[in-house]
Amino acid sequence: MPIRPQYRWLYPIDWPQLSAMIRFERAKGRCECRGECGATPHDADAGGRCTAVHDQPHPLTGSNVVLTTAHRDHTPENVDPANLRAYCNRCHLSHDAKEHRRNASHTRAMRAAGDAPPLFPEPPRGTPS
Ligand SMILES: [Zn+2]
Ligand SMILES: [Zn+2]
Numbered sequence: 788m789p790i791r792p793q794y795r796w797l798y799p800i801d802w803p804q805l806s807a808m809i810r811f812e813r814a815k816g817r818c819e820c821r822g823e824c825g826a827t828p829h830d831a832d833a834g835g836r837c838t839a840v841h842d843q844p845h846p847l848t849g850s851n852v853v854l855t856t857a858h859r860d861h862t863p864e865n866v867d868p869a870n871l872r873a874y875c876n877r878c879h880l881s882h883d884a885k886e887h888r889r890n891a892s893h894t895r896a897m898r899a900a901g902d903a904p905p906l907f908p909e910p911p912r913g914t915p916s
Contacts (some may be wrong), residue, residue, distance in 0.1 A: 789893070792868035802866070805856075805866060805871075806855075806856040806864065806871075809856050809868065809871045809872075809873050810841065810854045810856055810873040811841070811854075813868070813873070814854065816840055816841035816842070816854065817836075817837075817838075817839070817840050817841070817854075817873070818836070818837035818838070818839040818840070818852070818854065818873060818874055818875040818878055819836075819837075819872045819873045819874065820837040820872065820874050820875070820878040820882070821834065821836045821837070822835045822836075822837075822860075823833045823882070824837075824874065824877075824878040824879070824881040824882040825838070825881050825884070826877060826878060826881035828847075830846070837875060837877075837878050839852045839854075839875035839876075839877065839878070840852060841853065841854040841875075845875060845876070845877060846895075847877065849878060849912075850876070852875045852876060852877055853875075854873050854874065854875060855873070855874055855875075855876065856871050856873060856874070856910045857871070857872045857873075857874045857878075857879050857882050857883065857889060858870055859871070859872055859882075861883070
């Protein structure tokens with residue numbers, strides 16, 4: 788699913804390249820989550836890191852892993868690599884659970900596209916917690 792035009796400004800024009808760089812160059816196709824997504828369990832033998840690998844069966848769910856790029860602070864315009872994480876489907880969904888409850892279209896977009904930057908129906912939150 789393409790980025791909806793009205794939200795296009797939230798993303799750098801090279802988002803697809805940036806996302807691919809994070810997922811396949813930095814993360815080497817492996818989920819970068821170390822448990823911060825909140826889902827359990829993560830593999831203690833791997834230092835707590837999720838052991839999901841792109842295009843391989845997920846170690847826990849058995850479904851094919853599609854790595855996605857998540858914004859740790861849920862702020863789509865914050866594309867600092869330190870704010871980006873390559874997450875497997877499971878970790879990304881867990882990571883974004885609060886956002887998903889607020890924005891079901893994100894979930895649909897993720898499922899439809901396999902990899903889509905987060906879409907938000909409204910401008911990023913203006914009140915930092
Ligand atoms: Zn994962
Ligand atoms: Zn995780």
